[in-house]
Amino acid sequence: MPYALIRPSDAKAWTECSRRVWLDNKAEITQAPLDPFEELVIELGLAHERDVLEGLRGQYDVREASSVEDTARLMEEGVEVIYQAQLFDEAENISGYPDFLIRHESGAYQPADAKLSLSADKKDIQVQLGIYRKMLANGLPGIVFLGDGSQDEIGAEVDALTTKFVTEMRALLASDDEPLVRYSHSKCRACVYYDHCKPGFMAKEDLSLLYGVDGRAVPHLEAAGVGTITQLAAADPEAIPNVPYLKNEKKHRAVLQAKSWFDEQVYQVADVMLPAGQWVHFDIEDNPLTNTGEKHVYLWGFLVPDYGDASFEYVWTDSEDQDRDGWLGFLAQIEAYRALYPELVLAHYSSHEKSTIRSYAKRYAMEDNSTVEWLLGGDSPLFDLQKPVLESLVLPLQAYGLKDICKHPGLVNFQWEDDESGSQWSVVQFHEFLHEQDAPAKEALKQAILGYNRDDVKATFYLERWLRARYLG
Ligand code: SF4
Structure with a gap:
C-alpha cells in the first residue's frame, strides 16, 4: 500500500494539533483517561445517534451493516437506510464509518452523521462528511443531523478542505518524527498527551x-x-x-x-482601578449540553455584603424547562439589589456573564426591558474584574483564569472547598442531578453545585480584596 491508512475520524485531532493526530496514529503512549465531562459528551453523542436512528426507523427500512462487504451488499440491495456503514477506498487507503447511508431518490446513497453540534460549520464535521462524499463519488451532499434536531447538508464546498486533510495526513503519517508544534495552554492542558508533551516544552x-x-x-x-x-x-x-x-x-x-x-514576581504595568460602590459578586453556571442546543443557566449566584457564607444568594432552576423562570428570577434579583444598594457594582470574572445576559435578552426578546437596558447600557453596574488584572498586572502564571490567580499561594491564595470542582465538573453534576431519582441524593448534588458556585463568588471577593490591599491600600 503506497499510503498509510487515513481515517476521517482523525479530523478532530487534526484540527486541534498535528502532533496529537501523529501520536494517535504512530506512537504507543498511554493516554490520560478521559475526564468526566468528555465522557458525558460522548454519552450524549451516542444518545443523540440513537435518537436519530429511532427517528429513521419510524420512517424507513433501516438495516445495520457488519462489514465493508456487508455495506456493499446492502447498497446493492437498495436498502433505504444503512446504519453503521463501513466504506473502504483501497486505492487511497481511506477507511470511513458514516453513521448512516441514506438512499436518495436517484438510487445513490448520501452519507449522514449524527452530531451534537448546532452547526455543520465545524472543520472536523466538514472533513468527515467531505471524505464520505469523496468515497461514494456520486456528487450528493452529506447530511448532518444536528444536536438541536435540525439538519444541514455538506457539499462540494468542502472539497478543498477535504483534499488538504488527506494531503497533510499523508505527509504526517509518512514521517517517523514527532511533528514540531508550539505549546498552547488552553489546548495542551486539556489534551490526553499533556504529560508526554509538557516536559519537552519545559526542557527547551x-x-x-x-x-x-x-x-x-x-x-x-x-x-x-x-x-x-x-x-x-x-x-x-x-x-x-x-x-x-x-x-x-x-x-x-x-x-x-x-x-x-x-x-515568581508580580509586575505592575499600570494603575489598578476599581469602581467605588457596594459590590455584589456574581457568577453563573450553565449547561451547554441541552436538548435544544441553547445553553441553560441553571444557577445565577451572588455574594452580597457582608460576604460571609450566609451572604450567598442564588436563583436556581431544576431543568431547562424552567429556563425562562430562572432568567426572570435573575432580573428580579438584580432589581432587589438595585433598590438595596444605590451604588451597586456587580462584579464578575471574564466577559462570560455579560455575554450570557445579552444572549438571554435576545432569546426572550427582552432587549428593551428596563433592567436589561440598565445591565447592558452605558451606566451598567457590571464590572469585569479580569480587566484590571489583564491591563495592570503581569503574574507568574501560564493562564489568567479565576482559579489560576486565586489558587496560587503567592497571589490570592483562596482555595475551593472541593479541589475537583470546576465549570465542567458543575455541568457533569447538573446532568447527574437531572437524572437522579432519589430525592436526598438529588439534593446532595444540588448542594455540591451551590457550594462550588459559592466558592466562585467568594474567590472574586477575595481577588477584589487582594487587589485593594496590594495596589489601593
Ligand atoms: S499536549 Fe499539546 S502539543 Fe501535545 S499533542 Fe496535545 S495539543 Fe498537541
Missing part, C-alpha cells in the same frame, strides 16, 4: 509556554536570536524587533512574563 524553555506569547510569533523571535525564556527574560524589549503576533507593548509584557517565570 519554549517561548510558547509564556502567557501572551502566541506560538506563531516564536519562529520569528528565534530568528531574531531570542529562542528561550531565559533569553527573553534578559532581553531589552526595545531591541526585539516587532514580529507577527508580538508587537510594541506586547513585547514589554512578554519580557516581564519571562522574568516572572523565573522570579
Whole structure:
C-alpha cells in the first residue's frame, strides 16, 4: 500500500494539533483517561445517534451493516437506510464509518452523521462528511443531523478542505518524527498527551509556554536570536524587533512574563482601578449540553455584603424547562439589589456573564426591558474584574483564569472547598442531578453545585480584596 491508512475520524485531532493526530496514529503512549465531562459528551453523542436512528426507523427500512462487504451488499440491495456503514477506498487507503447511508431518490446513497453540534460549520464535521462524499463519488451532499434536531447538508464546498486533510495526513503519517508544534495552554492542558508533551516544552524553555506569547510569533523571535525564556527574560524589549503576533507593548509584557517565570514576581504595568460602590459578586453556571442546543443557566449566584457564607444568594432552576423562570428570577434579583444598594457594582470574572445576559435578552426578546437596558447600557453596574488584572498586572502564571490567580499561594491564595470542582465538573453534576431519582441524593448534588458556585463568588471577593490591599491600600 503506497499510503498509510487515513481515517476521517482523525479530523478532530487534526484540527486541534498535528502532533496529537501523529501520536494517535504512530506512537504507543498511554493516554490520560478521559475526564468526566468528555465522557458525558460522548454519552450524549451516542444518545443523540440513537435518537436519530429511532427517528429513521419510524420512517424507513433501516438495516445495520457488519462489514465493508456487508455495506456493499446492502447498497446493492437498495436498502433505504444503512446504519453503521463501513466504506473502504483501497486505492487511497481511506477507511470511513458514516453513521448512516441514506438512499436518495436517484438510487445513490448520501452519507449522514449524527452530531451534537448546532452547526455543520465545524472543520472536523466538514472533513468527515467531505471524505464520505469523496468515497461514494456520486456528487450528493452529506447530511448532518444536528444536536438541536435540525439538519444541514455538506457539499462540494468542502472539497478543498477535504483534499488538504488527506494531503497533510499523508505527509504526517509518512514521517517517523514527532511533528514540531508550539505549546498552547488552553489546548495542551486539556489534551490526553499533556504529560508526554509538557516536559519537552519545559526542557527547551519554549517561548510558547509564556502567557501572551502566541506560538506563531516564536519562529520569528528565534530568528531574531531570542529562542528561550531565559533569553527573553534578559532581553531589552526595545531591541526585539516587532514580529507577527508580538508587537510594541506586547513585547514589554512578554519580557516581564519571562522574568516572572523565573522570579515568581508580580509586575505592575499600570494603575489598578476599581469602581467605588457596594459590590455584589456574581457568577453563573450553565449547561451547554441541552436538548435544544441553547445553553441553560441553571444557577445565577451572588455574594452580597457582608460576604460571609450566609451572604450567598442564588436563583436556581431544576431543568431547562424552567429556563425562562430562572432568567426572570435573575432580573428580579438584580432589581432587589438595585433598590438595596444605590451604588451597586456587580462584579464578575471574564466577559462570560455579560455575554450570557445579552444572549438571554435576545432569546426572550427582552432587549428593551428596563433592567436589561440598565445591565447592558452605558451606566451598567457590571464590572469585569479580569480587566484590571489583564491591563495592570503581569503574574507568574501560564493562564489568567479565576482559579489560576486565586489558587496560587503567592497571589490570592483562596482555595475551593472541593479541589475537583470546576465549570465542567458543575455541568457533569447538573446532568447527574437531572437524572437522579432519589430525592436526598438529588439534593446532595444540588448542594455540591451551590457550594462550588459559592466558592466562585467568594474567590472574586477575595481577588477584589487582594487587589485593594496590594495596589489601593
Ligand atoms: S499536549 Fe499539546 S502539543 Fe501535545 S499533542 Fe496535545 S495539543 Fe498537541
